[in-house]
Amino acid sequence: MQLRPERPDDATTIHKLTDTAFRGMPYSDGDEASVIDRLRFAGALSLSLVATHGDEIVGHVAFSPVSIDGVTADWYGLGPVSVWPERQRTGIGQALIREGLARLRSMGAGGCVLLGDPAYYVRFGFENDPDLRHAGGPAWAFQCLTLNGSRPKGEVEFHPAFDAA
Numbered sequence: 001m002q003l004r005p006e007r008p009d010d011a012t013t014i015h016k017l018t019d020t021a022f023r024g025m026p027y028s029d030g031d032e033a034s035v036i037d038r039l040r041f042a043g044a045l046s047l048s049l050v051a052t053h054g055d056e057i058v059g060h061v062a063f064s065p066v067s068i069d070g071v072t073a074d075w076y077g078l079g080p081v082s083v084w085p086e087r088q089r090t091g092i093g094q095a096l097i098r099e100g101l102a103r104l105r106s107m108g109a110g111g112c113v114l115l116g117d118p119a120y121y122v123r124f125g126f127e128n129d130p131d132l133r134h135a136g137g138p139a140w141a142f143q144c145l146t147l148n149g150s151r152p153k154g155e156v157e158f159h160p161a162f163d164a165a
């Protein structure tokens with residue numbers, strides 16, 4: 001398996017992969033693939049990595065800027081992240097997330113936030129912090145990871161591309 005930034009001709013496959021991975025998930029609103037398209041269109045896909053096996057894309061993760069108390073502070077939101085159903089639980093998601101976080105850290109990013117299952121994301125160091133909040137979603141699912149410097153306090157907003165069309 002190899003990891004690399006997306007290329008322009010990957011967009012259609014990433015859309016299909018994301019749609020397929022999230023289909024039927026209880027937490028899915030069916031909009032995840034379009035969120036990635038909107039982020040890309042807005043120039044807000046700060047980091048978009050694919051995992052490949054031979055010529056095939058087998059997984060994808062997106063990172064985009066978030067604001068904290070209305071100010072962008074070099075913190076990023078992780079997601080959507082997707083692996084083809086038949087390839088899940090073989091380490092692809094973890095490899096993508098670890099690589100993405102390492103790249104953010106070396107870019108000097110302050111940190112990363114996400115909405116997801118803590119049972120999965122604790123392995124990367126994500127945790128709940130009552131001082132860094134997000135109004136849209138259950139508090140237990142909102143997690144953060146500091147990458148450089150100190151952790152800010154405040155209300156986090158994801159990029160407007162996450163708002164349903």
Ligand SMILES: CC(C)(COP(=O)(O)OP(=O)(O)OC[C@H]1O[C@@H](n2cnc3c(N)ncnc32)[C@H](O)[C@@H]1OP(=O)(O)O)[C@@H](O)C(=O)NCCC(=O)NCCS
Nearest residue numbers: 021022081082083088089090091092093094116117119120
């Ligand atoms: C979530 C996802 C990206 C993880 O990628 P993956 O390649 O399947 O996962 P990995 O192989 O890297 O990790 C497997 C480990 O994660 C655990 N895991 C996978 N999905 C999990 C979940 N939703 N909740 C808790 N644990 C999970 C597995 O039990 C396994 O644990 P172990 O290492 O202790 O055995 C992938 O399953 C996926 O595409 N899911 C559908 C889309 C989705 O839900 N995206 C994330 C929304 S927050």
